[in-house]
Amino acid sequence: MSTPPSSFPRDQAPSAFASILRTLCERTSAECAALVDDQGETVDYWGLAEPFQIRLFAAEFAIVIRSALRKPMLGGIEEVFVRGRRRSVLVRALPDGYSLVLELPRRCATISKRAVLAAVRALSQEAGFEGPLSCRRTPLGAWRSVGVQEEAPHSRRPASIAFGDAQFGLDVIGRVAVAGAEKEHGFRVRLENGQEGTLVREPLGHWYLDEDS
Numbered sequence: 345m346s347t348p349p350s351s352f353p354r355d356q357a358p359s360a361f362a363s364i365l366r367t368l369c370e371r372t373s374a375e376c377a378a379l380v381d382d383q384g385e386t387v388d389y390w391g392l393a394e395p396f397q398i399r400l401f402a403a404e405f406a407i408v409i410r411s412a413l414r415k416p417m418l419g420g421i422e423e424v425f426v427r428g429r430r431r432s433v434l435v436r437a438l439p440d441g442y443s444l445v446l447e448l449p450r451r452c453a454t455i456s457k458r459a460v461l462a463a464v465r466a467l468s469q470e471a472g473f474e475g476p477l478s479c480r481r482t483p484l485g486a487w488r489s490v491g492v493q494e495e496a497p498h499s500r501r502p503a504s505i506a507f508g509d510a511q512f513g514l515d516v517i518g519r520v521a522v523a524g525a526e527k528e529h530g531f532r533v534r535l536e537n538g539q540e541g542t543l544v545r546e547p548l549g550h551w552y553l554d555e556d557s
Contacts, residue, residue, distance in 0.1 A: 361387060409436070488552065
């Protein structure tokens with residue numbers, strides 16, 4: 345499922361951050377996403393609501409993660425997920441006091457961790473963050489969202505992979521079992537440039553490459 349384009353005009357020219365946020369919304373069915381600085385100001389955004397409403401929403405929930413970070417009893421929390429009847433929200437802490445805020449469909453209970461981690465890495469690289477939360481390997485791996493051409497429509501077996509405008513053929517070395525995710529399809533692959541990695545197809549049809557595996 346992809347997120348439809350917004351019908352509201354933007355109040356600022358889109359930056360590279362907007363493209364990253366739009367990709368994140370498309371891969372999670374989020375209704376809007378925003379990158380917020382340490383003063384609660386929205387650096388850039390993407391979403392289906394009016395820009396002012398996105399900025400207001402993002403500022404309110406950025407306060408939540410900043411408050412949580414100041415509580416030692418929470419043990420260095422990095423992420424807050426709120427599930428509600430009207431909307432669900434994910435707030436992710438970034439270095440230097442920045443945060444990523446996502447508005448999700450109401451009663452949403454889960455979100456692709458790989459999509460969030462890929463967005464965090466992309467935002468961190470674009471912003472030049474060097475803090476402990478940026479671009480690091482996590483227990484889920486160092487995932488990057490990629491485009492994949494399948495051998496046949498809906499075959500769920502990769503034939504080639506795209507990084508931006510570059511496309512590479514690949515060889516499937518073997519299947520990989522994804523722990524706790526029966527509907528996901530994992531493959532160990534070798535690209536034609538010699539790079540190896542683990543490629544996973546999530547239930548919504550989005551693919552991710554763990555480049556550090």
